[in-house]
Amino acid sequence: MLTGGAPFPAYTNRSRTGTDKGNVQTLVMETMAKEQPVVSTKAALSVLIADDSPVSRRLLEAVLRKWGYTVTSVASGTEAWEILQRDDAPKIAILDWMMPGYSGPEVCSLVRRHGKRDYTYIILLTSRHEKEDLIAGMEAGADDYLVKPFDNNELKVRLGPGQRIIELQTELLHTQEALREQATKDSLTGLWNRHAIFEILSKELARSYRESVPLSIMICDLDRFKAVNDNLGHIAGDAVLRIVSDCMRSVVRPYDAVGRYGGEEFLLILPGCEEDAALSTAERLRERIANYPISIGEKEIHVTASFGVTSLPRGRQATPETLIRRADTALYQAKQAGRNCSVYADFRG
Numbered sequence: 001m002l003t004g005g006a007p008f009p010a011y012t013n014r015s016r017t018g019t020d021k022g023n024v025q026t027l028v029m030e031t032m033a034k035e036q037p038v039v040s041t042k043a044a045l046s047v048l049i050a051d052d053s054p055v056s057r058r059l060l061e062a063v064l065r066k067w068g069y070t071v072t073s074v075a076s077g078t079e080a081w082e083i084l085q086r087d088d089a090p091k092i093a094i095l096d097w098m099m100p101g102y103s104g105p106e107v108c109s110l111v112r113r114h115g116k117r118d119y120t121y122i123i124l125l126t127s128r129h130e131k132e133d134l135i136a137g138m139e140a141g142a143d144d145y146l147v148k149p150f151d152n153n154e155l156k157v158r159l160g161p162g163q164r165i166i167e168l169q170t171e172l173l174h175t176q177e178a179l180r181e182q183a184t185k186d187s188l189t190g191l192w193n194r195h196a197i198f199e200i201l202s203k204e205l206a207r208s209y210r211e212s213v214p215l216s217i218m219i220c221d222l223d224r225f226k227a228v229n230d231n232l233g234h235i236a237g238d239a240v241l242r243i244v245s246d247c248m249r250s251v252v253r254p255y256d257a258v259g260r261y262g263g264e265e266f267l268l269i270l271p272g273c274e275e276d277a278a279l280s281t282a283e284r285l286r287e288r289i290a291n292y293p294i295s296i297g298e299k300e301i302h303v304t305a306s307f308g309v310t311s312l313p314r315g316r317q318a319t320p321e322t323l324i325r326r327a328d329t330a331l332y333q334a335k336q337a338g339r340n341c342s343v344y345a346d347f348r349g
């Protein structure tokens with residue numbers, strides 16, 4: 001099936017301006033955001049105090065605030081556990097041993113067994129001196145303890161390792177995130193890279209079969225892209241790839257996946273989409289790309305793309321390779337048909 005306008009239609013849409021500039025600005029802002037300091041400062045660190053004694057709580061609050069911490073305080077273990085599960089929970093918790101609701105060690109156990117990915121550094125407050133109690137507290141997951149009554153210097157010294165651990169963990173999470181980003185994203189376009197989009201396709205195929213829902217894919221290849229490089233240079237070619245990628249991202253649904261499959265070739269995965277919906281998405285995308293004005297220096301250019309689309313009907317099984325081969329065949333036909341069009345190929349598994 002062949003759909004689409006005549007090859008290389010007249011380009012009239014000039015309503016959008018500064019597309020390239022806008023993209024460069026976005027890129028700079030994203031880069032800056034990634035380069036924010038990863039180590040949190042003491043002033044930004046917040047501490048949770050859970051103690052049922054109002055006097056002890058106020059003393060702790062006052063001294064911690066004086067040292068620059070942000071303080072949240074509660075009077076029971078139940079409230080402490082509720083707060084520690086929140087996304088923005090304090091990273092250090094000072095928990096009294098005996099409290100209404102959960103005890104300090106019980107809150108420790110809950111945090112360690114069911115807590116968030118971010119580490120919570122826990123200091124237990126106890127008036128008990130017996131060694132067994134302290135061992136039980138540490139075994140429940142506490143990082144440190146303070147025997148009441150404690151002096152402020154001791155508390156200050158004990159908060160130091162907590163802060164270092166939190167800072168190291170924050171740094172570690174940022175590094176992990178950066179590595180994950182590097183391993184899965186295409187550095188030029190920010191789309192999924194070839195390996196990642198292939199993985200996503202494998203998972204989506206398994207899900208589509210399990211849940212008996214259809215799945216469509218499309219391969220989009222920019223038309224005569226070599227000429228863009230030849231006429232405007234490779235850097236301009238790179239800018240075009242970035243802009244077209246942003247354009248594709250803006251057209252598909254949030255749960256669709258877009259990856260850079262090769263140089264100027266993209267693979268799009270549309271879970272739950274049948275033939276008609278997939279083909280109309282391809283057409284929407286094709287028209288959007290063709291009408292998208294791209295500013296390169298003083299020049300404004302337009303590029304077009306051809307689409308090969310295929311769908312896996314519900315209840316059918318297929319390997320990523322089979323489906324991609326079908327979409328590739330359709331793409332080849334789209335190129336043969338004159339480019340700037342979408343071709344659908346039936347899935348024959």
Ligand code: GH3
Nearest residue numbers: 221222223224225226227229234235237238263264
């Ligand atoms: P067709 O319509 O048949 O697809 O023609 P085409 O020129 O797009 O296809 P061809 O395969 O001949 O050329 C693809 C071009 O894409 C050649 C290559 O230099 C360019 N290209 C691939 N990756 C990149 C990249 O990362 N940056 C830039 N600037 N160009 C790239």
Ligand code: MG
Nearest residue numbers: 221222223224
């Ligand atoms: Mg091409």
Ligand code: MG
Nearest residue numbers: 221262264265
């Ligand atoms: Mg190509």
